Ligand SMILES: Nc1ncnc2c1ncn2[C@@H]1O[C@H](COP(=O)(O)OP(=O)(O)O)[C@@H](O)[C@H]1O
C-alpha cells in the first residue's frame with residue numbers, strides 16, 4: 042500500500058503540474074491540452090462507443106495476426122527442431138528474413154491486401170511468428186535425446202512422434218514464446234493503424250491530432266497505454282500461475 | 294599475543310518478533326599465529342561466525358577485537374576464502390587478473406602486476422592456467438585461485454569457510470597440506486571452518502566445536518600433535534584417534 | 548562449410564527461380580508480384596544512380612541518434628534504479644506502466660509538440676527503444692552476485708572501483724542484450740516515423756513506391772531494409788563476441 046502510494050507520487054505530480062501549467066498558460070492548449078479536458082474527451086468517447094469500437098478493431102487485427110503466427114510458427118518450428126535436414130536448408134533462409142523490420146512490410150501488405158483487417162493482421166503475423174517459431178524450435182531441441190530414443194524403441198511414425206511426444210513436451214515453452222508474441226501483436230497493430238490503416242485506436246489518434254483535438258488524442262494515448270498494461274498484467278498473472286511452473290518442468 | 298578476541302558475541306537475524314537468535318554468547322580468543330579449526334553441524338552458524346570476524350556482519354551484542362581495534366567493517370588484513378568458490382571469482386577476468394585484483398591500486402603496476410600474480414599462482418601450482426577463465430577450471434583449481442587471491446592480499450588473518458567441502462578426497466588432502474604450509478610459512482592466524490572432523494583435527498592447533506540452535510561453543514580442545522603433520526602418520530597417531538573419538542561423540546550428541 | 552552454404556542457398560534460389568518463371572509466364576500480376584529480376588534491376592539502378600544513399604543515410608542516422616540517446620539514458624537510469632531503493636520505489640510503477648506502451652502511439656503527440664521535424668523523429672525513436680536497455684540494465688545491476696559484493700568489501704574497494712571492476716562488468720551481458728534489442732526497435736521506429744510523418748528516408752521511399760504502384764522499387768526498398776537489419780545484427784553479434792568473450796565461450 043505504502044509502496045503504491047510512493048509509486049503514485051511521480052505520475053500525480055506530473056498530472057497536477059500539467060493541469061496547473063496549462064491553466065497558467067505556460068503550456069499551450071493546442072499542443073498539450075490539459076488533464077481535465079482529456080478526461081472529459083475520454084469519457085465522451087467512451088460513452089458514445091467510439092473508443093470501444095476502435096479498441097475491438099485493434100484487438101481483432103492483433104488476435105488474427107497472432108493466430109496466424111501460431112499456426113505458422115509452431116509447425117515450422119517443430120519441423121526445424123526435429124529435422125537436421127531442414128536446419129540446413131530452410132533455417133538459413135528464415136534467419137535472413139528475421140531481421141527484416143516488420144514495418145517495412147506495411148506498404149507491401151497494403152499493396153496486396155488493401156486497407157482493412159487482413160493487411161494489418163498479415164504484418165502482425167510476420168512480426169510475431171519469430172518468437173513463436175524460435176521458442177518452438179528451442180523447446181523441441183531441448184527435449185531431444187531420451188524421449189526420442191523412447192519413440193524409436195516404440196517404432197513410432199514421425200507424425201505420431203510429433204503429436205504424442207514432441208508437442209506435449211514442448212507445449213509449456215511454446216506458450217512462453219506466444220506470451221512474448223502477444224505483447225508484440227498489440228504494438229504492431231497500433232503501429233500499422235498509425236501509419237496507414239484507417240481503423241482502430243492508432244487511426245483514431247491520428248484523426249484526433251489532425252482535426253486539432255489534442256484532448257481526444259491524449260485520451261486515446263492513455264487508453265492505449267492502459268490496454269497494453271492490462272494485457273501485460275494478465276499475461277504476467279497467467280505466467281505466474283501456470284507457465285513458469287511448466288516451463289521449468291519442461292526444461293529439466 | 295591475542296590476534297582475535299571475540300567477547301560475548303550474539304547475533305540475531307530479523308527484527309522484532311521475527312528475530313532469530315543465530316549465535317549466542319560466543320567467547321573465543323585466537324592467538325597470533327594459531328590455527329583454529331571450527332567444526333559443527335550444518336546450519337549451526339559457522340559461516341555467520343566467520344562473517345562476523347571478517348566484518349561483513351556486525352554483532353547484535355558483544356564485540357570482536359582484532360589486535361586492539363574493534364571490528365566494525367571488513368579490512369584487507371583479514372582475507373576470507375569463501376565456500377562457494379564458483380561465485381567468489383570474477384568470471385570475466387582471466388585467472389591471473391583475478392589474483393591481481395587485491396594488488397590493484399597498490400604500488401605494483403602494469404606488467405609487474407601480472408608477474409606478481411603469476412608468482413602467487415606458482416605457489417598454488419596454477420601458472421599453467423594463468424590465461425584461462427575461471428569457468429574453464431575444475432572446482433579444486435578454482436578454489437586454489439581463490440586461495441592465491443587471498444594471499445595477494447597479504448593478510449595477517451586468514452579466514453576459510455569450508456574451503457574444501459566440495460572437493461574430492463585427493464585434491465582435498467593436497468590442499469590441506471598446502472594451506473598448513475602457507476599458514477606456517479607466512480605466520481598467519483587462521484580460522485578454518487569445516488564440517489569434517491578429521492580435517493579439523495589434522496589442521497588445527499585447537500578445535501572449537503559449535504552446537505546448534507542457537508549456535509554456541511560446546512567444546513574446545515588443544516591438539517597436541519607435532520607439526521608439520523603428515524597425511525599418513527598423523528592420521529594413524531593414537532592421539533589423533535583419541536581426539537577423533539572424543540569429538541565424534543560430542544557431534545553425535547548435538 | 549561450402550556444402551552448408553550451397554544447401555542454405557538452395558531454397559531461396561529455387562523459390563526465386565519459380566517466381567521468375569511464373570512472372571515470365573504471366574501467371575503473377577506484375578503490379579503485385581514483380582519478377583525478381585525486375586526488383587534486382589530497380590535495386591541496382593538505385594545503387595548505381597546513387598538515389599539509394601541519401602534516404603539510406605537519413606534512416607541510419609536517425610536510427611543511430613535515437614538509439615544512442617536511448618542507450619545512454621537507459622544505462623544511466625537503469626544503474627540508478629538498480630542501485631537506489633528510493634529511486635526504484637518512486638519510478639518503477641511508472642516504468643511498468645510505460646513499458647508495454649506501443650511506442651509508435653506517441654507519434655501523434657510528438658508531432659503536436661515538436662512539429663514535423665527530425666527532433667520529433669529522434670524523440671520517438673529514443674522513447675521507444677529505451678525500454679529494453681533500461682530494464683535489462685536494471686536487471687543486470689540488481690542481479691550482481693552477492694558474494695562478489697562481499698569480495699569487494701573485504702578488499703576495501705572504493706565505490707568507484709566497485710562500479711568499474713565488479714558492477715559494470717557483471718551487468719554488461721544484460722546491458723548488451725538490451726542495447727541490441729533497442730537497436731532493432733530503433734530501426735523499426737525510424738521507418739515508422741518516416742512513413743507516418745513524411746520524413747525523408749527508406750521508410751518514406753517504400754510508402755511512396757506503393758502509392759505510385761512502382762512495385763519493383765517497393766520490393767527493392769524492403770530488400771535494402773532487410774539487408775540493413777541483417778547487417779546490424781551481424782555487427783552487434785561480432786561486437787558481443789569480442790566484448791563478452793568470457794561469457795560466450797561457455
Ligand atoms: N542473511 C541471513 N538472514 C537470515 N538468516 C540467515 C542469514 N544467513 C544465515 N542465516 C541462518 O543462520 C543460520 C546459520 O547459518 P550459517 O552460518 O550459514 O550456518 P553454517 O555455515 O554453520 O552451515 C542458518 O539457520 C541460516 O538459515
Ligand SMILES: [Mg+2]
Nearest residue numbers: 339340376455
Ligand atoms: Mg556454512
